[in-house]
Amino acid sequence: MDDLFAPSDVTWTPVSPKLAAVRRLNSAITFGVLGLVALVVLGVTLGWVWGLPALAVFAAGFAWSWILIGRNQRSWKYAEREDELLVSHGILFRELVVVPYGRMQFVDVTAGPLERSFGIATVELHTATPATDAKIPGLHPDEASRLRDRLSALGQAQAWGL
Amino acid sequence: MTEPAPGPYDGRQMTQQTGGEQPWPTPPPVQQPPDEPSGARLHPLTPFVKGWGYFVVAAIAMVNNESLRSNLTLAGFGLIAVLVGGIALGALSWWFTKWQLTEEAIRVDSGFLFRRTRIIRFDRIQAIDVAQPFVARLFGMAELRMDVAGGGKSDGKLSYFRYDEAVRLRTILLVRAKGEQAVEHADQQPQSEPILVVPTARLLGATLLSSTVLGSAGGLIWLIVATTVLDFHIGLFAGLPLLLGVVQPIWKQVVGNHGFTLSETGHGLRTKRGLFDVQRQTVPPGRVQGLLITEPIIWRLLGWSRVELDIAGVAGSPAEGEDDREGAQLLPVGERAEVAYVLARVLPGLDLARIEMHRAPQRAKRLRPIGWRYLAYGYDDQVLVTTRGWVSRRTSIVLHHKTQSVRLEQGPIQRRLGLANVHVDTPLGPTDAIALHRDQFEAARLLEAQADRAREARREVPSSAAVQTQPNPPSPDGSSSSAASPADDSSAT
Numbered sequence: 226m227d228d229l230f231a232p233s234d235v236t237w238t239p240v241s242p243k244l245a246a247v248r249r250l251n252s253a254i255t256f257g258v259l260g261l262v263a264l265v266v267l268g269v270t271l272g273w274v275w276g277l278p279a280l281a282v283f284a285a286g287f288a289w290s291w292i293l294i295g296r297n298q299r300s301w302k303y304a305e306r307e308d309e310l311l312v313s314h315g316i317l318f319r320e321l322v323v324v325p326y327g328r329m330q331f332v333d334v335t336a337g338p339l340e341r342s343f344g345i346a347t348v349e350l351h352t353a354t355p356a357t358d359a360k361i362p363g364l365h366p367d368e369a370s371r372l373r374d375r376l377s378a379l380g381q382a383q384a385w386g387l
Numbered sequence: 388m389t390e391p392a393p394g395p396y397d398g399r400q401m402t403q404q405t406g407g408e409q410p411w412p413t414p415p416p417v418q419q420p421p422d423e424p425s426g427a428r429l430h431p432l433t434p435f436v437k438g439w440g441y442f443v444v445a446a447i448a449m450v451n452n453e454s455l456r457s458n459l460t461l462a463g464f465g466l467i468a469v470l471v472g473g474i475a476l477g478a479l480s481w482w483f484t485k486w487q488l489t490e491e492a493i494r495v496d497s498g499f500l501f502r503r504t505r506i507i508r509f510d511r512i513q514a515i516d517v518a519q520p521f522v523a524r525l526f527g528m529a530e531l532r533m534d535v536a537g538g539g540k541s542d543g544k545l546s547y548f549r550y551d552e553a554v555r556l557r558t559i560l561l562v563r564a565k566g567e568q569a570v571e572h573a574d575q576q577p578q579s580e581p582i583l584v585v586p587t588a589r590l591l592g593a594t595l596l597s598s599t600v601l602g603s604a605g606g607l608i609w610l611i612v613a614t615t616v617l618d619f620h621i622g623l624f625a626g627l628p629l630l631l632g633v634v635q636p637i638w639k640q641v642v643g644n645h646g647f648t649l650s651e652t653g654h655g656l657r658t659k660r661g662l663f664d665v666q667r668q669t670v671p672p673g674r675v676q677g678l679l680i681t682e683p684i685i686w687r688l689l690g691w692s693r694v695e696l697d698i699a700g701v702a703g704s705p706a707e708g709e710d711d712r713e714g715a716q717l718l719p720v721g722e723r724a725e726v727a728y729v730l731a732r733v734l735p736g737l738d739l740a741r742i743e744m745h746r747a748p749q750r751a752k753r754l755r756p757i758g759w760r761y762l763a764y765g766y767d768d769q770v771l772v773t774t775r776g777w778v779s780r781r782t783s784i785v786l787h788h789k790t791q792s793v794r795l796e797q798g799p800i801q802r803r804l805g806l807a808n809v810h811v812d813t814p815l816g817p818t819d820a821i822a823l824h825r826d827q828f829e830a831a832r833l834l835e836a837q838a839d840r841a842r843e844a845r846r847e848v849p850s851s852a853a854v855q856t857q858p859n860p861p862s863p864d865g866s867s868s869s870a871a872s873p874a875d876d877s878s879a880t
Binding site for chain 1: 790791792793794795796797798799802807810812813814815827828830831834835838841842845
């Protein structure tokens with residue numbers, strides 16, 4: 226069934242589970258801060274008893290995001306074909322992008338502080354159109370730089386003007 | 388380069404009356420004073436033409452100000468101070484702005500406090516226009532607009548020149564950008580015969596019958612009737628945007644596209660339009676990325692449609708405050724035969740009628756109750772075509788070998804219905820080729836097939852990038868290097 230968004234004629238590489246860890250930490254921070262704010266605001270205005278249900282709502286939200294993040298992380302995969310890079314992701318909104326190497330304008334490798342501490346990076350391929358959404362998060366830094374070098378080499382070799 | 392370039396091209400030499408030896412098609416009787424070696428200045432009236440708006444604003448401000456009107460001498464002094472200051476600043480800026488052509492780039496130095504040097508390589512110039520804003524036209528002046536891929540329009544503006552000088556410079560730059568030095572001898576006639584002129588009456592009619600204007604006018608009439616008959620006053624404020632919706636498109640179309648003329652030159656198709664602000668634009672063959680044909684509902688009955696183009700580098704950046712989806716207009720409104728002719732001119736060998744269109748499956752009705760009937764796509768060995776929209780029908784045409792990336796997308800509802808979208812991405816511009824709500828297996832096949840077609844097309848067509856980055860060496864006989872033109876043309880096929 227999932228074959229549609231992941232054709233089986235290429236070998237797909239999954240992204241690191243650390244991506245989920247980073248995103249869960251992010252989500253924990255967001256929900257934690259929101260929950261604390263809600264707790265304090267409700268506690269000061271209405272009484273501390275009211276703060277507890279609010280906290281429970283945020284805890285539930287966090288639990289839900291925990292599951293979603295895990296599923297989403299497992300959905301990210303990419304494949305290098307002879308002429309194209311394939312990136313597939315998403316559970317609810319699914320997307321499969323096919324980008325010819327020769328269309329590449331430049332490659333970005335980014336890693337935020339949180340990502341760096343977990344040892345992952347994001348590779349993004351840019352073409353002449355912003356609509357191209359070829360981003361691969363959750364790569365090991367070595368893999369990220371290997372991919373970057375390979376993509377730039379291939380992009381150079383197959384370069385195609387506008 | 389056999390000739391000792393950049394010598395003959397650089398600004399200082401240009402101001403001399405060089406003999407008949409290229410590159411100016413006709414040796415210009417240049418009035419600019421000789422300069423120091425670092426380049427030529429722009430037209431001396433430039434500061435005035437650029438700054439006239441401020442003078443008018445200052446004058447109006449002076450006249451309108453009650454306390455100042457009572458004291459006319461003060462107002463007069465103020466106005467003179469503003470004028471003198473403005474002219475002095477403008478003159479300074481003009482004095483320090485210099486441009487020159489080097490071997491492979493045009494170089495512009497500007498700024499007297501903060502010096503700035505901008506170098507635009509010829510092979511990065513995507514399109515060059517000569518524009519004449521209203522005031523500049525009164526003085527017979529024009530500005531040169533160079534579109535650089537990825538940059539905003541203002542990045543490549545050079546104003547002002549005398550009109551014929553701007554045209555000559557444009558010819559030179561265009562020839563350089565296309566890398567055919569010898570061609571300029573072949574076609575020295577800058578004027579070209581018009582292929583097609585859009586009559587103003589049709590422009591006006593078409594605008595009046597366009598969906599936006601009709602919708603706004605309908606809303607306005609309803610509002611007026613409702614206000615007078617039903618004594619319902621609340622809605623009057625809504626009339627303002629509606630009125631704007633009626634007037635603005637008319638203004639934009641009738642004034643902006645007045646006298647729209649399409650003509651053929653040695654460097655590609657050329658458009659000229661505008662009543663006050665004459666815009667000229669050249670469409671180099673091989674730079675066309677995609678086309679969009681729009682047919683609002685009433686236009687369809689009359690057989691009219693609008694054709695727009697995606698050209699690399701022409702779509703402006705949103706920061707300019709202009710409509711950022713505006714690519715190049717190829718035909719603001721045309722009849723069927725004209726549209727067919729223009730399409731055939733831009734994409735030789737394309738016959739839209741022959742392309743078999745595949746309609747979306749009926750279950751797409753759940754997502755598009757009416758419009759699903761108009762969702763279709765088709766392809767031949769050159770292009771992929773998608774259509775959609777029932778009020779205003781949009782037909783997007785994308786060249787296989789210009790395809791940037793292909794995407795398959797599916798949302799939750801589509802998944803339940805077993806549908807998916809296929810996007811064929813082109814560089815920024817009006818074209819958006821999306822095969823909406825296809826059967827998901829068909830969509831997956833289309834994705835693969837389109838990726839294959841794009842790959843094949845890229846292999847077949849000689850790289851236009853190579854043509855741009857390696858200018859053909861001028862050969863003794865102009866014939867072999869002017870062959871670059873047909874080759875460039877063929878990349879559009």
